Amino acid sequence: MFINLSGFEIAILVLVALVVFTIARGVRIVPQGFNYTVESFGRYSRTLGPGLGLIIPYVERIGHKVNVMEQVLDVPSQEAITKDNAGVKIDAVAFFNVLDAARSSYEVSSLEQALVTLTMTNIRTVVGSMDLDQLLSHRDEINEKLLRVLDAAASPWGVKVNRIEIRDILPPADLADAMARQMKAEREKRANILEAEGKRQADILRAEGEKASQILAAEGRKEAAFRDAEARERSAEAEAKATAMVSDAIAQGDLSAANFLVAEKYIGAIRELASAPNQKVVILPIEMASLAGTVSGIAELTRAVFADEGPSRPASRSRPGAGVPITPSSNGPNSGRSGGGEA
Numbered sequence: 001m002f003i004n005l006s007g008f009e010i011a012i013l014v015l016v017a018l019v020v021f022t023i024a025r026g027v028r029i030v031p032q033g034f035n036y037t038v039e040s041f042g043r044y045s046r047t048l049g050p051g052l053g054l055i056i057p058y059v060e061r062i063g064h065k066v067n068v069m070e071q072v073l074d075v076p077s078q079e080a081i082t083k084d085n086a087g088v089k090i091d092a093v094a095f096f097n098v099l100d101a102a103r104s105s106y107e108v109s110s111l112e113q114a115l116v117t118l119t120m121t122n123i124r125t126v127v128g129s130m131d132l133d134q135l136l137s138h139r140d141e142i143n144e145k146l147l148r149v150l151d152a153a154a155s156p157w158g159v160k161v162n163r164i165e166i167r168d169i170l171p172p173a174d175l176a177d178a179m180a181r182q183m184k185a186e187r188e189k190r191a192n193i194l195e196a197e198g199k200r201q202a203d204i205l206r207a208e209g210e211k212a213s214q215i216l217a218a219e220g221r222k223e224a225a226f227r228d229a230e231a232r233e234r235s236a237e238a239e240a241k242a243t244a245m246v247s248d249a250i251a252q253g254d255l256s257a258a259n260f261l262v263a264e265k266y267i268g269a270i271r272e273l274a275s276a277p278n279q280k281v282v283i284l285p286i287e288m289a290s291l292a293g294t295v296s297g298i299a300e301l302t303r304a305v306f307a308d309e310g311p312s313r314p315a316s317r318s319r320p321g322a323g324v325p326i327t328p329s330s331n332g333p334n335s336g337r338s339g340g341g342e343a
Contacts, residue, residue, distance in 0.1 A: 035101035066101035080127040100158025
């Protein structure tokens with residue numbers, strides 16, 4: 001079934017279709033994070049931001065769709081020579097965003113290619129101004145230099161370089177081996193130094209301890225010697241007093257005190273002989289009867305002192321056999337007789 005349309009109706013339909021097409025061409029929806037440049041007869045006129053935008057159909061058109069979000073630029077690896085003529089392989093990554101869509105579109109033909117080339121050339125420049133050791137240990141300094149140079153160079157393009165990071169620095173294999181040996185030697189040197197320092201400190205502490213112990217031992221010997229000297233002094237004083245008392249008694253005619261003193265010395269000498277470790281036989285050079293008489297004299301002197309008796313009688317007038325002279329007689333029947341006793 002065919003609909004017969006007149007020429008006027010066909011013209012109206014064509015006109016409506018043209019109007020709809022024209023309106024469709026004049027409405028543009030710009031997504032978030034993008035800017036569109038508008039060209040009028042091939043010349044830049046304005047920039048459309050995110051949202052709904054209108055252009056004049058057949059007169060204006062969209063020139064470039066520019067991403068204004070922060071973007072990552074991968075800088076390929078390249079060879080570079082350091083200041084001390086060491087070859088290294090280095091690569092990096094840069095982060096940038098477009099601030100002016102028109103300048104980034106019309107000031108440079110290929111923005112990303114231009115940024116990559118600019119970054120690579122500046123990396124070689126910075127690497128060539130530094131030694132290898134400085135290059136490996138001062139990455140922050142390299143990043144700062146590259147960021148300053150790239151940001152200044154990309155500013156006319158309406159681009160802001162936010163940061164640039166050196167991703168990897170690879171020296172040659174032989175140079176890496178030499179660096180590993182150097183690091184090992186340095187660590188061994190530090191370990192030896194620390195070990196020697198520890199031994200030195202231990203020796204110092206040990207010497208200080210020995211010094212303190214010797215000082216304490218010397219002070220102890222000094223105190224012991226002082227005590228021994230004081231004891232000997234008191235013993236000498238006591239012995240001097242005893243000797244003075246015996247002398248007074250002898251001066252008063254009491255020979256019992258003399259017998260007591262001699263007997264005490266005599267018994268002490270026998271005790272020393274008997275207590276000697278290498279002595280097995282004790283030889284008595286006097287008669288046993290004389291020893292018994294001496295002991296009787298000691299007993300008589302003791303009774304005279306502690307029983308509050310009168311003046312003691314001379315030892316020669318005591319009862320027979322009680323006071324025998326301590327000097328052995330050469331004509332006695334037992335002169336030179338020896339007695340044996342087990343020590």
